[in-house]
Amino acid sequence: MGAGGLRAKGSLEAKPGEDQEGGVVISDSGKVPPLVISGPSGVGKGSLVGKLKEEFGDAVGLCVSHTSRDPREGEEQGVHYYFCSRQEMEQGIKEGKFLEHASVHGNLYGTARSSLEAMQTDDSMCMIDVDVQGCRSLREAGVEGKYVFVAPPSMEVLEERLRGRGTEKEETVQKRLANAKKEMDASMEKGLYDKILYNDDLDEAYRELRSIVKGSMQTVLARRALSTALQAAPVQDAGTQNQEIDTSKTTPIIVFVLGGPGSGKGTQCGLLVDRFDCVHLSAGDLLRAEKDTEGSQYADLINSCITNGKIVPVEITCQLLVNAMNAEMDNNSKSHQEGGPVFLIDGFPRNLDNFEGWTAESGGIARVVLFFECSEGTLQERLLERGKTSGRSDDNIASIKKRFATFQEETLPVVEVFRKSGNLRIVDAEQGVEGVFAEVQKILRADIPELGT
Structure with missing residues (x-):
């Protein structure tokens, strides 16, 4: 990994199919490289x-x-x-x-x-x-x-x-x-x-x-385990029978929030929730909650992926996100802006498989994609500091390095897809929290006028 850090600009060092540290690798076709x-x-x-x-x-x-x-x-x-x-x-x-x-x-x-x-x-x-x-x-x-x-x-x-x-x-x-x-x-x-x-x-x-x-x-064994589990008992315990977003009552506005681990995605989403009454859904938090749910058939698989800095199979992540979105719209516990609630989906999609799975199965299209760009040195410093009090199993130097490698190899290609589609908005996450928030507000007001002032 280059010294320039986890940035979308420039060429990636990792070639398709590289697996220098035993990390999970998927080819551009979505298949495991031969x-x-x-x-x-x-x-x-x-x-x-x-x-x-x-x-x-x-x-x-x-x-x-x-x-x-x-x-x-x-x-x-x-x-x-x-x-x-x-x-x-x-x-x-x-x-x-x-x-x-x-x-x-x-x-x-x-x-x-x-x-x-x-x-x-x-x-x-x-x-x-x-x-x-x-x-x-x-x-x-x-x-x-x-x-x-x-x-x-x-x-x-x-x-x-x-x-x-x-x-x-x-x-x-x-x-x-x-x-x-x-x-x-x-x-x-x-x-x-x-x-x-x-x-x-x-x-x-x-x-x-x-x-x-x-x-x-x-990757192969994880996919096999998931396939076996889905055949034995389809994911239904979170309250819905399918993975499609229910738009019968309202049409949600989706914002994907991407960035390296420690780039401040969660912090900024929390500020946006307070300022604009958005709904923050963290893919990582949903997966950790599922991992800790007693009797969850996916707990061991999710725990292994998180500990090793790997990406959880898309079927699980999509299901949890869609369930949470549908539950929010059913409950309608907040008075959302006209045109539907604004969902800030934090830490997703993390790779091309996530993106393709979400597009095919959920029917949801992101209006805006925020990318928090930050150097690896800054990210590592933040994560190690957070690890002193977070209690998270992946806030340690070994897991951090694996997460950096996974982000570089798998998430940055997705960022490039959004860049080419025209809905990517890059935020300088090296700034302090207030500076980043001011930049994010400016972007979202321009792209989502429904938010108001």
């Missing part, structure tokens, strides 16, 4: 992939490649490869049906677009096993993912492993060693792989591979 794995024959890729499958089961899916070679003993169609004729593969390549393809030892291999699309589901992480040439083609095709090259500790060890198989002729061994040397040299190409993983000890190499995909697997 693991693209390469390495020479005999290096142990199959063993590493097998250990992932053993631990995570069908939460890890292998994108099955096509090949023109004949099946070997024990290989099954559609499991190990899609076996087809050379003519069929050449025709598919000509028609652009393959993301990557290569000729290896005289046979064609390739990854079909349809194979990746079929495997890249919401509740699994897809793996793509390709050679260096295939990796380069996937990069050029714009496939977002985590690119890992598995290397032997030395060429001597690799040769020993290949000969230890006892299944290949000397000519084949020499050909594989020559190809391995080329692949290992090419793997050092800048920007081609995110990680070179040396497989000297299988268990140690697996621990390293597991740490690389930790964030992705956390």
Whole structure:
């Protein structure tokens, strides 16, 4: 993360699919980025992939490649490869049906677009096993993912492993060693792989591979847990049967309030409530309240996300927000401005998945998006000071750093979406509370005349 802090201006350091600290990462498509794995024959890729499958089961899916070679003993169609004729593969390549393809030892291999699309589901992480040439083609095709090259500790060890198989002729061994040397040299190409993983000890190499995909697997398992819970008992206990905003009586005015942790969103929302009789809904507060609700089926999941600085699945957050909005409009406990109550939704949407889920499921469109821009240094200082008295589990230095990383990687892209749509209003949150409030009032009076003076 750059020294410039948590700001919307300028380019982001984190590339799509990066997971430097095991944080949850979602690609621009909303899918978990695939693991693209390469390495020479005999290096142990199959063993590493097998250990992932053993631990995570069908939460890890292998994108099955096509090949023109004949099946070997024990290989099954559609499991190990899609076996087809050379003519069929050449025709598919000509028609652009393959993301990557290569000729290896005289046979064609390739990854079909349809194979990746079929495997890249919401509740699994897809793996793509390709050679260096295939990796380069996937990069050029714009496939977002985590690119890992598995290397032997030395060429001597690799040769020993290949000969230890006892299944290949000397000519084949020499050909594989020559190809391995080329692949290992090419793997050092800048920007081609995110990680070179040396497989000297299988268990140690697996621990390293597991740490690389930790964030992705956390996302997959969280989504699976949510899906299971929703199927078992749909969210209804908060007082509504669906996630749509009820506009039968009045049409609410929605203001999204975004900013890094500690930027003063909650403080400013409280001042706006007192000044303009708005309704403040904090996504974080609603989630913490749900976490502490006795018998909540989502308590453990929400607690894990909050502690680790992760983003709670959108279905839960949307449901809680919509329930609170509908309850406010049903109760009508305040005399709101003409045109409906003004809801200040604080800390939401926190990523593109939140934004898309809210748009699709709630029907609510924000008239204004306030973004409190502040440097990371100032934010950290504020949060550590707040942590002395807040009692919050995430106001500690470890959680703060994770929250900063999540904000940088996931929330700033949403801010850019709002910037392009024209309804983003940037507030300088480095100022004191009064200076920020004066700026916010000016913005809202201009954008929401219903507020009055």
